[in-house]
Amino acid sequence: MxxxxxxxxxxxxxxxxxxxxxxxxxxxxxxxxxxxxxxxxxxxxxxxxxxxxxxxxxxxxxxxxxxxxxxxxxxxxxxxxxxxxxxxxxIDVGRSRTAGNLLAMKGHGDGRTLAATAAMVWRYKRAVEGGTWTDLSKGTPSPDQMFAVIELHPELSDHIAWAKVARRKIGGGSPSVLATALLLCQEASTDAYTVWNDVALGANIPIDSPLLLARQALVIRKQRGGLSLPEQSVLMCKLLKAWNMWGRGETVQQLVWKPGIERIPVALKPQEWITWAA
Known part of the structure; x- marks a missing residue:
């Protein structure tokens, strides 16, 4: 040869x-x-x-x-x-390395969940920067794009560790969805960890709060089994929508986010809660 x-x-x-x-x-x-x-x-x-x-x-x-x-x-x-x-x-009969495998080889713990979370963050950022629902619910970053997300957000591993504990306390939800929601909300407010930790504990949440409905949405999704990628994306948008509604002091009876109809939520900062138009 x-x-x-x-x-x-x-x-x-x-x-x-x-x-x-x-x-x-x-x-x-x-x-x-x-x-x-x-x-x-x-x-x-x-x-x-x-x-x-x-x-x-x-x-x-x-x-x-x-x-x-x-x-x-x-x-x-x-x-x-x-x-x-x-x-x-x-030829090509060997098992391909997954994104999680690549992260584990670089010394990251729980490479599988970290890869899934980094991919969700990547899809979200792509979607809100002029993208569409399809950009949010489909697609996989290249290894370099995934590593870039993790380098930009080294706190992701800590968020995932919190999300796994929160998932057990809530009784449902995806660690990747919870970790991504926490990351996006923390970019808007340093109070995000306290707020979402209260959601996980079910503490200090009024009965008509959007955050209580967000918690219930996480439990319902657990009861229905595993989440597809589009379902994870919808759930994350519900959490971000609940964050914004809570910040504006709104009360609701039902928490709904309609893909392809409603715009993709962006976690608002406290100074934006009053001025933002729903």
């Missing part, structure tokens, strides 16, 4: 893709993710090879090559020529 440390241009990638015969179907979402990484300068040659068989057919690397074409970027890649066609069945 012949190994080449290649400078992969769109033209070179197109030539290799011409031999992409009999491969698995192209995953367009994965290609778009790789395109984003390349355009943001996150791409690195990690020695994972593009493989070309002795029959001239592309055996592995179609998504990476298509991303080069679609992005128009030139990136480093390792290409190996002369792979036995029979070796095709052994």
């Amino acid at each position: 012949k190994f080449e440390q290649a400078t992969m241009t769109p033209t070179y990638a197109q030539r290799l893709l011409a031999g992409n015969i009999g491969n698995r179907p192209m995953n367009d979402a994965f290609v778009r993710d790789l395109v984003g990484r390349m355009r943001r300068g996150e791409w690195a040659d990690n020695a994972e090879t593009v493989k070309v068989g002795t029959d001239g057919r592309l055996k592995d690397g179609q998504h990476r090559l298509q991303a080069v074409v679609d992005s128009g970027c030139t990136v480093p890649m390792t290409v190996v020529y002369g792979v036995d066609p029979e070796a095709f069945k052994t």
Whole structure:
């Protein structure tokens, strides 16, 4: 076999893709993710090879090559020529590393929950910065984007530890949702921890307070089982909406947030509670 440390241009990638015969179907979402990484300068040659068989057919690397074409970027890649066609069945059978695995390898405790929380924060920030409900309820950050969120918010691990305790006290809710809501509210007010801790304890909350309804929403979601990503997003928006309504001194009988109809809530600061228009 012949190994080449290649400078992969769109033209070179197109030539290799011409031999992409009999491969698995192209995953367009994965290609778009790789395109984003390349355009943001996150791409690195990690020695994972593009493989070309002795029959001239592309055996592995179609998504990476298509991303080069679609992005128009030139990136480093390792290409190996002369792979036995029979070796095709052994390619990509290993278990992929999850985001949680990557964080654990960097020494973070509970990498799985930290990865889920960082992804929720990333989706939320993306959605409120000119995005839509879809941006909030779908999508996965690249490893570099996830690490950037964690670097920007080193307190996330502490929030998650609190959220796990709060979840047990409430009897429901997602640690990632609780930790994200606490983070966003703390960006608005230093009193956020005290407020949400009271919610977790069920203490100092008037019976007609939106925060009591937020607590009940967490319990109801536990009774209904696991939360899908869109359901987690709706629940987080309910918590933020409850925070804002509580701050404005409103009382409600029902806590509802309608995706795609209502704007995505932003945790308001105390000085904004009076002036903000619902």
